[in-house]
Amino acid sequence: MAALASLGTSGWAANTPEIDAEDFLEKKKDADVLVIGGGMAGLFAAVKAHDAGADVLVVSKGRLGASGQTPFAKGIFAYDPETAKTSLDEFTDSVSQSALGTNNPVFTRQMAEHSLERVNELKEWGFFKSPLYHDAFRIPLTERGIPVMERIVVTHLIREQGRIAGAAGFSLDRERIYVFKAKSVILCTGAGGFKPNGFPICDLTHDGTCMAYRVGAKVTGKEWNDGHPGQSENPAACYNGWHGMFDRKPGVTGVGIRHDLGVDLNYQAYMQGNPVQMGPSGSGGQSKVSGGPERPEGFNRPGPPKGGPAPGRRPGGRGADRSGKRGGPPGMHGNMVGGSSAGMSIHKSEGLVPINEKCESNIPGLYAAGDALGSYMAGAIYTQIGSSLAGSAVQGAVAGEAAAEFGCTVTLQKISSVSMGKIRTEILAPLKRQQGYGPDWVTRVLQGIMIPNFVIYIKKEPILNAALAYVEELRDHHTPMLRAADLHELRLAHETANMILSAEMKLKASLMRKESRCSHYRLDYPHMDTKNWQAWINIFKGTDGTMQLEKQPFKSWPA
Amino acid sequence: MSVNTIRGCIGCGTCVKTCPTDVFRMDGETGKAVIRYPDACQICHLCRLYCPENVITISPEKSIPVIVSWG
Numbered sequence: 001m002a003a004l005a006s007l008g009t010s011g012w013a014a015n016t017p018e019i020d021a022e023d024f025l026e027k028k029k030d031a032d033v034l035v036i037g038g039g040m041a042g043l044f045a046a047v048k049a050h051d052a053g054a055d056v057l058v059v060s061k062g063r064l065g066a067s068g069q070t071p072f073a074k075g076i077f078a079y080d081p082e083t084a085k086t087s088l089d090e091f092t093d094s095v096s097q098s099a100l101g102t103n104n105p106v107f108t109r110q111m112a113e114h115s116l117e118r119v120n121e122l123k124e125w126g127f128f129k130s131p132l133y134h135d136a137f138r139i140p141l142t143e144r145g146i147p148v149m150e151r152i153v154v155t156h157l158i159r160e161q162g163r164i165a166g167a168a169g170f171s172l173d174r175e176r177i178y179v180f181k182a183k184s185v186i187l188c189t190g191a192g193g194f195k196p197n198g199f200p201i202c203d204l205t206h207d208g209t210c211m212a213y214r215v216g217a218k219v220t221g222k223e224w225n226d227g228h229p230g231q232s233e234n235p236a237a238c239y240n241g242w243h244g245m246f247d248r249k250p251g252v253t254g255v256g257i258r259h260d261l262g263v264d265l266n267y268q269a270y271m272q273g274n275p276v277q278m279g280p281s282g283s284g285g286q287s288k289v290s291g292g293p294e295r296p297e298g299f300n301r302p303g304p305p306k307g308g309p310a311p312g313r314r315p316g317g318r319g320a321d322r323s324g325k326r327g328g329p330p331g332m333h334g335n336m337v338g339g340s341s342a343g344m345s346i347h348k349s350e351g352l353v354p355i356n357e358k359c360e361s362n363i364p365g366l367y368a369a370g371d372a373l374g375s376y377m378a379g380a381i382y383t384q385i386g387s388s389l390a391g392s393a394v395q396g397a398v399a400g401e402a403a404a405e406f407g408c409t410v411t412l413q414k415i416s417s418v419s420m421g422k423i424r425t426e427i428l429a430p431l432k433r434q435q436g437y438g439p440d441w442v443t444r445v446l447q448g449i450m451i452p453n454f455v456i457y458i459k460k461e462p463i464l465n466a467a468l469a470y471v472e473e474l475r476d477h478h479t480p481m482l483r484a485a486d487l488h489e490l491r492l493a494h495e496t497a498n499m500i501l502s503a504e505m506k507l508k509a510s511l512m513r514k515e516s517r518c519s520h521y522r523l524d525y526p527h528m529d530t531k532n533w534q535a536w537i538n539i540f541k542g543t544d545g546t547m548q549l550e551k552q553p554f555k556s557w558p559a
Numbered sequence: 560m561s562v563n564t565i566r567g568c569i570g571c572g573t574c575v576k577t578c579p580t581d582v583f584r585m586d587g588e589t590g591k592a593v594i595r596y597p598d599a600c601q602i603c604h605l606c607r608l609y610c611p612e613n614v615i616t617i618s619p620e621k622s623i624p625v626i627v628s629w630g
Binding site for chain 1: 561576577578579580581595596598599601602603604605608609617619620621623625626627628629630
């Protein structure tokens with residue numbers, strides 16, 4: 001599989017750089033609060049940190065409002081206490097029931113409680129008037145004079161004297177390394193995948209999670225899987241697979257708790273092969289095989305919606321407009337293929353481990369929000385439509401205020417020349433190699449190892465161990481030999497290294513969780529184990545540099 | 560092959576800034592956008608949707624083989 005995956009791209013070869021690593025200038029920027037990422041979480045982090053009195057700088061690998069998964073999210077949840085038929089407590093309890101205890105009710109409730117305020121602010125900025133979000137995102141930042149630096153690939157967090165001191169990265173447009181000194185940093189870097197096909201993960205490769213892990217942050221949620229299928233016809237075509245959703249203006253969703261988009265379809269495909277037709281649970285999907293992921297009581301797969309299309313016909317379903325003329329996400333339409341979002345967990349279930357409800361990590365001064373924070377807001381399964389975008393907005397705001405508050409208690413730190421020299425060397429290493437592995441080729445080998453249904457979705461110990469052996473080989477003998485000839489390839493090299501690290505985390509966490517629950521399914525441990533596994537898995541770098549894993553009981557904060 | 564053509568580019572650079580996967584670059588000589596890294600295209604259409612002149616064409620086929628979980 002790995003060999004097949006590599007077809008069409010260049011593996012080991014001599015490197016002929018088009019730019020000279022020695023020409024890179026170093027530019028320095030200071031801020032009280034550095035926000036990394038320009039999606040929904042980054043927007044609110046910047047606005048609220050500024051409004052709390054901080055000098056804020058936003059840095060993004062892509063364009064404000066047009067990178068990460070934010071531009072493709074078209075529903076945002078708002079809990080309106082005046083119209084909701086359930087109380088906040090009832091809402092939170094219902095999410096916990098669907099999530100089989102995997103959610104953190106503090107973040108579940110926080111999301112709902114603050115969602116309407118965030119949605120109303122977005123309305124003021126014109127967010128709901130256009131399918132494209134950049135202009136609306138610019139409004140509050142321009143009004144506040146918050147600078148935004150786009151197309152900067154942040155590769156390193158900098159930790160000095162035990163707390164965060166800033167970050168560093170490089171420009172995609174010119175030979176420049178940027179060093180950002182900050183009193184606090186908020187990672188709004190989203191989640192990521194293995195550059196899969198058909199789901200708009202696009203530029204997300206777990207960059208924030210990986211750079212935080214490397215400086216000692218704890219990471220969680222890597223064993224869960226987002227189960228979005230893709231379409232069999234042109235499976236790589238994100239836009240086509242989502243059938244017009246990207247053209248649509250965003251809308252507001254109300255309360256409706258579900259248990260969606262785990263690995264039910266993966267199990268069905270594994271047990272009976274293709275074709276798998278119709279949509280995921282809740283959209284009319286029909287389970288055709290016995291066994292598989294267990295569903296909580298009261299959240300069984302519903303049949304086709306009343307008045308809906310016959311099996312095999314395009315149902316439109318969730319995401320379709322009321323006329324039914326425009327369709328919904330992949331999986332709502334005819335034959336499907338799996339793995340369109342491979343490498344990504346359920347939104348908000350993976351990322352930095354929060355030590356409190358303020359989105360703070362175990363590293364003083366380092367915060368995360370949205371998909372970069374393993375808040376378990378929704379749990380390890382999709383529970384509330386639109387809560388992903390709402391959660392990013394709410395957590396961004398919470399983290400922004402907290403990071404600004406933290407910044408008032410500390411001063412900017414000096415970044416040692418030793419640290420800077422090491423970072424510069426690491427950033428530019430792929431450009432300096434005279435030969436090496438092409439990052440595209442290594443990525444495709446990684447995809448071949450990780451994406452098959454029998455590896456990362458329908459899991460069992462021997463295969464997980466086999467995949468881990470491959471990934472450790474990539475970690476030890478390919479990551480150090482990635483080459484880059486230009487700035488685009490330099491970005492790919494760093495992204496590839498991050499995906500390999502994330503794959504190692506996913507496999508080790510999948511091996512450790514010897515049970516099945518929500519979006520994690522072990523064929524050799526097919527049932528939920530409430531005696532041993534009422535716990536999340538945290539991953540961190542041990543003192544010897546090796547990856548360590550630990551349990552953290554559900555509904556608790558790190559010790 | 561994913562992103563196909565840019566015909567009628569006015570050189571605003573919006574597609575370069577917008578593409579999440581860094582497919583485009585500005586041509587130093589012509590001052591217009593070029594499709595520099597087509598293999599990176601994830602066919603999300605953001606470039607086309609943001610292009611003020613609507614001059615970018617995109618096809619749904621990926622230029623390199625696609626890895627899926629099943630199918």
